Amino acid sequence: xxxxxxxxxxxxxxxxxxxxxxxxxxxLAEKAGQLxxxxxxxxxxxxxxxxxxxxxxxxxxxxxxxxEAGSLLFVTDPAETNRLQRLTVEGSRQGIPALFGFDxxxxxxxxxxVPIALAASWDPETIERGQAVAAREARAxxxxxxxxxxxxxxxxxRWGRIVEGAGEDPYLGSAVAAAQVRGFQGDQLGTxxxxxxxxxxxxGYGAAIGGRDYxxxxxSDQQLWNIYLPPFKAAIDAGAGNIMxxxxxxxxxxxxxxxWLLTEVLRNQWGFNGFLVSDANAVxxxxxxGFASDLTDAAARAADAGLDLEMAISDPAYAHxxxxxxxxxxxxxxVDACVRRILEVKLRLGLFDDPYVDEDHARTVLADPAxxxxxxxAAQRSAVxxxxxxxxxxxxxxxxxxxxxxGPLADxxxxxxxxxxxxxxxxxxVTVLAGLRDRLxxxxxxxxxxxxxxxxxxxxxxxxxxxxxxxPDPEGFDDDxxxxxxxxxxxxxxxxxxxxGEWHGMIGEAASRSSxxxxxxxxELLHAVSATGTPVVLLVMNGRxxxxxxxxxxxxxxxxxxxxxxxxxxxxxDLLLGDVAPGGKLPFTWPRTVGQVPMIYSHTTSFExxxxxxxxxxxxxxxxxxxxxxxxxxxxxxxDLTLSRETVSRDGHLTASxxxxxxxxxxxxxxxxxxxxxxxxxxxRPVRELKGFQRLHIGAGEARTVQxxxxxxxxxxxxxxxxxxxxxxTTFDVGIGSDSTVQLTATFATTA
Numbered sequence: 190x191x192x193x194x195x196x197x198x199x200x201x202x203x204x205x206x207x208x209x210x211x212x213x214x215x216x217l218a219e220k221a222g223q224l225x226x227x228x229x230x231x232x233x234x235x236x237x238x239x240x241x242x243x244x245x246x247x248x249x250x251x252x253x254x255x256x257e258a259g260s261l262l263f264v265t266d267p268a269e270t271n272r273l274q275r276l277t278v279e280g281s282r283q284g285i286p287a288l289f290g291f292d293x294x295x296x297x298x299x300x301x302x303v304p305i306a307l308a309a310s311w312d313p314e315t316i317e318r319g320q321a322v323a324a325r326e327a328r329a330x331x332x333x334x335x336x337x338x339x340x341x342x343x344x345x346x347r348w349g350r351i352v353e354g355a356g357e358d359p360y361l362g363s364a365v366a367a368a369q370v371r372g373f374q375g376d377q378l379g380t381x382x383x384x385x386x387x388x389x390x391x392x393g394y395g396a397a398i399g400g401r402d403y404x405x406x407x408x409s410d411q412q413l414w415n416i417y418l419p420p421f422k423a424a425i426d427a428g429a430g431n432i433m434x435x436x437x438x439x440x441x442x443x444x445x446x447x448x449w450l451l452t453e454v455l456r457n458q459w460g461f462n463g464f465l466v467s468d469a470n471a472v473x474x475x476x477x478x479g480f481a482s483d484l485t486d487a488a489a490r491a492a493d494a495g496l497d498l499e500m501a502i503s504d505p506a507y508a509h510x511x512x513x514x515x516x517x518x519x520x521x522x523x524v525d526a527c528v529r530r531i532l533e534v535k536l537r538l539g540l541f542d543d544p545y546v547d548e549d550h551a552r553t554v555l556a557d558p559a560x561x562x563x564x565x566x567a568a569q570r571s572a573v574x575x576x577x578x579x580x581x582x583x584x585x586x587x588x589x590x591x592x593x594x595x596g597p598l599a600d601x602x603x604x605x606x607x608x609x610x611x612x613x614x615x616x617x618x619v620t621v622l623a624g625l626r627d628r629l630x631x632x633x634x635x636x637x638x639x640x641x642x643x644x645x646x647x648x649x650x651x652x653x654x655x656x657x658x659x660x661p662d663p664e665g666f667d668d669d670x671x672x673x674x675x676x677x678x679x680x681x682x683x684x685x686x687x688x689x690g691e692w693h694g695m696i697g698e699a700a701s702r703s704s705x706x707x708x709x710x711x712x713e714l715l716h717a718v719s720a721t722g723t724p725v726v727l728l729v730m731n732g733r734x735x736x737x738x739x740x741x742x743x744x745x746x747x748x749x750x751x752x753x754x755x756x757x758x759x760x761x762x763d764l765l766l767g768d769v770a771p772g773g774k775l776p777f778t779w780p781r782t783v784g785q786v787p788m789i790y791s792h793t794t795s796f797e798x799x800x801x802x803x804x805x806x807x808x809x810x811x812x813x814x815x816x817x818x819x820x821x822x823x824x825x826x827x828x829d830l831t832l833s834r835e836t837v838s839r840d841g842h843l844t845a846s847x848x849x850x851x852x853x854x855x856x857x858x859x860x861x862x863x864x865x866x867x868x869x870x871x872x873x874r875p876v877r878e879l880k881g882f883q884r885l886h887i888g889a890g891e892a893r894t895v896q897x898x899x900x901x902x903x904x905x906x907x908x909x910x911x912x913x914x915x916x917x918x919t920t921f922d923v924g925i926g927s928d929s930t931v932q933l934t935a936t937f938a939t940t941a
Contacts, residue, residue: 207541208532211283212525217511219281220528222257225505226290226466226498229261229273245503256281257508259531260288260498262336265297265612267546270331274544286544288535290466293335293373293384294353294609295319297326299560299755300618303607304338304369305732306571306751308355308776309819311860312884313368319567320372322560325382329554330612331546333538334385336433336466338369340420341390344787346777347400349700352608352732352752354395356776357789357816359416360879363423370427378430378463379537388424389433390468392450393417397437400786402701405438411872414907414914422459430463430534434496436471443478445471446487451495464530466498467491472506485509489518497527561617561756568753568760570858573773574820575737578745581724583767583822584684589633592686593678594622595718596711597639598730599688603657607732607752608697611655617755621688621728624758628766636682640675640718642666643692644709650694660692672714680721686765687715690730693752697732705736705783712739719743728761734779734813741813749773767822772858772884774819774928781813790816790929791875817879817928823857823887826850827926836938839916842900843937847925849895851887860884863897864924866933870917871908877929897925904939 215223227249252258253276261277264270270289277287295301301319310316320338327335339353342362355365366388375383393413397404408417421432432455435444444450445467455461472491473484481487488506491499492513499507513519535541574582598604602618619627626635643660653659679685689711694700706712716739719725726746729735730753740747748771750761763769780788784805790812795801804810826849833844849861863881867874881897905916918941922933 204533204536207536208529211285211532212528214283215528217514219256220524221507221510222252222255223259223285223528223531224492224498224507224510224524225252225258226260226262226500227252227258228469228502229264248503250276253277253287254280256285258287259285260290262290262500264289265291265330265332267330267548267551271545271548274331278544284541285532286535286540288334288531288540289332290334290336290387291327291332292337292609292611293323293327293332294337294339295607296323296564296610296754297330297332297612298555298614299323299326299564300606300610300613301564301754302568302571302757303609303732303752304353305351305356305776306753307567308361308365309573309749309751309773310567310570310884311361311774311882312570313364315567315570316365316368317372318563320369321383322563324373324384326555326560327384328382329546329551332384333540334387334431335373336387336389337373338366338386338388338424339390340366340388340424341395342417342420343395343777344789345400346705346733346780346786347702347783348395348397349402349696349702350395350698351777352696355420357778358776358791358879359419361776361882362420366420366424367427370424370429374428374430377428378534379539385430385534385538386424387431387433387466388421388429390435391421391432391444391455392435393439393444394435394437400701402699403436407440409909410912411907411909425459425461431466432461432463433466433468434471436468436474438478443475443480445496446475446480446490446494448494456495464497464534465495467496467500469500470502472496472499473501485513485516486518489513492523492527493519497530564754565756565760568750568757569763569769571751571753571773572760572764572771573749573775574771575747575749575814575818576741576744577820581726581746582748582765584765586629586632586766589629589683591634591636591682592625592629592684593675593682593723594625594635594637594686594688595640595675595679596688596714597641597643598690598692599639599686600637604693604730605752605757606693606754608652608693608700619756619758621686621758621761624760624762625686625765627759628762633683636678638671638675638678640672640714641710642668642671644711646695651699652694652697658694660694668710672710672717675714676717676721679718679723682723684726685718685721685723686726686728687718688728688730689715690735691732703783705734705780707735715740715744726765734777736782737813738781767855770822770855770857772819772821772860774817774860775814778812778816779814779818781808784808785810788812791878793873793875815928815930817860817862819860819928821857821859822853822855823851823859823889824853825857825859825887825927826852827861830923830925830935832923832935832937834937836940839904839918839939839941840901842898845897845899845923845925845935847895848892849885849887850892851889854889856886856888858884858886859927861895861925862928862931864929864931864933865899865903866922867917868920868922870919871910871915872906874906877924877933879929895925899923
C-alpha cells in the first residue's frame with residue numbers, strides 16, 4: 190500500500206515526524222495502551238461476556254482516563270462515541286484520540302446481502318458500491334475501521350463462517366476481496382466517508398479441521414500459497430490498511446504469534462505497511478495454545494512477531510508489555526514499531542484534527558434512501574436461480590389471483606437481514622411476504638402461514654447476548670395444525686412460495702454444523718405442500734449449501750436468495766415477477782449430502798478418473814449443483830471460441846474470445862467464465878481453474894463477443910518442489926462457459 194497524500198494535508202514526512210515527536214514522550218504504559226483495543230459493550234449494567242471472558246465494570250473507561258487504551262470496538266451511537274472519545278483525548282497527556290472499530294460486515298444501518306451472497310453476484314462493481322454505502326454509514330457514526338472483509342477461502346460448508354467469505358475459489362475470492370477493500374476504503378487511506386478495511390483472518394482460518402470453528406489448521410505449502418493466501422495478497426494490493434490475524438494454530442504455530450507469517454510473508458515479501466490486529470483475545474490464547482507460558486510471554490511473542498494491536502475483552506496481555514521489555518523478553522524497538530503504525534493510521538485518518546462526530550449529519554446519512562436502493566440492487570444481483578423447470582419463473586402477475594407465502598422465514602425481519610448485524614432497523618426491513626404484498630397490491634391475494642415453528646440450535650448462539658438475536662419459540666404454536674393450515678393455503682392458491690433455510694443464528698461464527706439438512710420440520714412442510722399439486726417456488730434463505738436432493742428432483746423452481754438484507758423482500762418480488770432477471774452464480778460447489786464434503790471443482794486428476802463420479806457406492810460422487818452454476822430468464826449458448834495465439838512465451842499474453850448468444854425470448858443476465866487446465870509440468874495441476882469472468886446483460890436474441898486476457902498471472906502457481914512460483918513450458922486447455930463443467934475445447938502452448 191502506498192499513500193502519498195493525506196486529505197488532512199499531512200504528507201508522509203510530516204506524519205513520520207509527528208509520530209516520532211509523540212513516541213519520544215510516551216511512557217511504556219502509554220505505549221502498551223496504544224496497542225490495546227477494548228470491547229465496549231452496550232448491554233444492561235455495562236457488562237458483557239464473550240465465551241468465558243467477562244468484562245469488569247468500569248475497566249474500559251478507567252483505561253481511557255489513564256490514557257491506556259488506543260482503540261475501542263462495538264460502539265455505534267454517535268453521542269456515545271463522542272463521550273468516549275473525549276475521555277480518551279482528555280485522558281492522554283498528548284491528546285491522542287481513540288480508533289473506533291466495528292464489525293461492519295455487510296452494512297451498518299442499511300443491511301446488504303451477506304458476503305457469500307455478494308460473491309454470488311460475480312459483480313465487483315455491485316460489491317464495491319454496496320460496501321461504500323456501509324463505509325459511509327459507519328464513518329458517519331464515528332467508526333473509523335471495519336473488521337472486514339473476511340477473505341478466508343472456505344471449502345467445508347459445515348464451517349459456519351463460510352457465510353462471511355467468497356466461497357471456495359481463490360480467483361473469485363481475490364476479485365471479491367479487492368472490490369470490498371475499494372468499497373470500504375476508497376482510493377487511499379483517509380478518503381472522506383470511508384473506513385480502514387481490515388481483511389481477516391490471516392491465514393488459513395477457513396480450513397479448520399472438520400469445519401469446526403476455531404479448530405487447528407494443517408495446510409501444505411502448495412495449498413497455502415495457491416489457495417488460501419491469494420485473496421489476502423489481492424486485498425493488500427487494493428490498499429487494505431489493516432489485517433486481522435487468525436485464532437488458530439497454522440501448521441502448529443499460532444497465527445497471532447507467527448513471525449514467519451506476520452513479518453516475513455506479510456511485511457517483507459508483500460510489502461504491507463499497515464497495522465495488524467489480533468482477533469478477540471487471540472494474544473491471551475497464545476497461553477491457551479501452550480505456545481506462551483503466561484500473559485507476559487504471550488505479549489512479548491505477539492509483539493515480536495509484528496502484531497500491533499491486541500483486541501481484548503478484558504485484562505489485556507499487552508498491559509504486560511512494560512515488564513516484558515524490562516525483562517528483555519521483547520525489545521523496545523519492536524514495541525515502538527507497533528506504536529508507530531497505530532499513530533500513523535490515526536494521523537492519516539485526520540483524527541488528531543477532528544476526533545469527534547457530527548451527530549446531526551450522522552442521522553442524515555443513516556436515513557439516506559439512496560442507500561436502500563443500493564441494497565435492493567445488490568440483493569437482485571446476488572440471487573441464484575438453481576432450477577426453473579417448465580419456466581415456472583418469472584410469475585405472470587396478470588394471471589395470478591392468489592399466492593400462498595409459506596415457511597417460518599417468509600415474514601421474519603431479523604432472519605431476512607442475516608447474521609453479523611448489530612445496529613439495524615427492523616421497521617424498514619422488507620420480508621419476502623411484505624415484498625410480494627407490496628408488489629402485487631390488489632392484483633392478487635397474498636396469504637401467509639409459517640407452517641412449522643422456528644427450529645432451535647442444540648447449543649445456543651453466543652450472539653444471543655445481544656438483543657434481538659435469540660431465535661423465537663412461539664408459545665401455543667400447534668405444529669400439526671399450522672402445517673395443515675399451510676397445506677390448505679397452498680391447495681387453494683395459484684402458486685405456493687416457500688421460504689426455507691437456516692435461521693440467522695444457525696450460521697456465522699461459532700455456528701458450525703454436523704449436518705446440512707433443513708432444520709426442524711421444514712422438509713416435511715415442503716413434501717406436504719408439493720403433494721397438493723400447486724406449482725411450488727422454493728426460496729432458500731441460507732449462507733451455505735443445504736441438502737436439497739429431494740427439492741432438486743421434485744420442486745420446479747428453486748431460487749437461492751441467501752440472507753438478502755434490508756430490501757431483501759422487495760428484491761425477491763422483483764425477481765419472482767420478472768421485473769429483473771436473476772444472474773447470480775454459485776461461489777461454491779453444492780454437494781448432495783454432508784458426507785461428500787469437502788467437494789471442490791478444482792481437484793486434480795487422480796486414479797481412474799473415469800470413475801470420478803462413483804467414489805461413493807451409496808451416492809453419486811458429483812455435486813448437486815456445480816461451482817459457477819446459475820440460471821436466468823434468458824437461455825445462453827457459447828460459440829466460436831478462438832485464441833489470438835497458439836503459442837506464447839512463459840511471460841507473454843494471449844486473448845481468448847467467444848460469442849455469447851441469448852437464444853431465449855426474454856432478456857437475462859449471464860456470467861461468462863474462463864477456465865484453464867495445465868496438461869503436464871512440474872506438478873499435477875487441477876482439472877480446471879477459474880481464471881476470468883464477466884457478468885453480462887444480454888437481450889433476447891442478442892449476441893455479445895467477450896474477451897479474456899491470459900498471461901503469467903493466470904498461469905503461474907506455487908510449486909512444492911521448486912518452492913517458488915513458476916510458469917511451466919507446457920500445453921493448456923481453455924474453455925469458456927456458464928459454469929465449471931464447461932468443456933475445454935481450445936489449446937495453446939507455453940514455450941521456454
